[in-house]
Amino acid sequence: MITQSHSLLNWSPQAVVFDCDGTLMDTERHWQDARNRAFGAFGLTPPPGFAERAKGVYYADCGRLMAEETQKPELAADLTRTLLEQFLTLVADDPVTMPGAVEFVRLLSGRLPLAVASNCPLEVVEESLSRAGLRRHFQHIVVPSLSVPGTGGEHPGKGGSDIVRPKPWPDVYATAARLCGVPPRTALAVEDSLTGVESARRAGLRVIGVGPQPAEEGAGRADLWVATLGSPHLQAWLRARMPGQAEAPEQG
Incomplete structure (x- = not known):
């Protein structure tokens, strides 16, 4: 109020x-689902509290953060690409x-x-x-x-x-x-x-x-x-x- x-x-x-x-x-829920799908595509588990830390973060920075927090820095580019692909699919189906x-x-x-x-x-x-x-x-x-x-x-x-x-x-x-x-x-x-x-x-x-x-x-x-x-x-x-x-x- x-x-x-x-x-x-x-x-x-x-x-x-x-x-x-x-x-x-x-x-934002689509980004969360996309992050979870991207983690899963590489057999990774989202770190505790990651969703809140990732809120509002530029998607390329988010991909790098996903790689860093799972100790897989070599996957940064792949995670970023998969994250965006998954998000585009989700948002197109449910705007x-x-x-x-x-x-x-x-x-x-x-x-x-x-x-x-x-x-x-x-x-x-x-x-x-x-x-x-x-x-x-x-x-x-x-x-x-x-x-x-x-x-x-x-x-x-x-x-x-x-x-x-x-x-x-x-x-x-x-x-x-x-x-x-x-x-x-x-x-x-x-x-x-x-x-x-x-x-x-x-x-x-x-x-x-x-x-x-x-x-x-x-x-x-x-x-x-x-x-x-x-x-x-x-x-x-x-x-x-x-x-x-x-x-x-x-x-x-």
């Missing part, structure tokens, strides 16, 4: 940048949005610039949002690009770096705010993981955390935690800060 005294109520965002997995799309996500995005659409900043591959984000009917609401999608321009996601643009590092680096959020045409300090990030919260804060955005608030110290880096994007208090705040504009028309 957002209390009337919460400082966020006195602030109006000029753009909103969303994480995808676990924030807009209910795909589900998080509670309140569709209504929340539609509330903002046409009122503010919207973007997605994700650690997932671009094709995963595009496909997930398209199948959920959300893609048209977002002007920009930014994902890590660790090689040459145009191979990993939306390029930062003329004058920017050719490399967009994954969360918890600030790059995806800093790039998304710039593409939306606003200073980072005027943009709001919406995240479900501590990795993402840290990324957004490093970039200078304010942050709403969604879902159960983690017990770890880093949870305090978010300005606010809400149970779901369907929180009536959250939606009432946004309506109060952005009155008088019509929602973007529905398209087929």
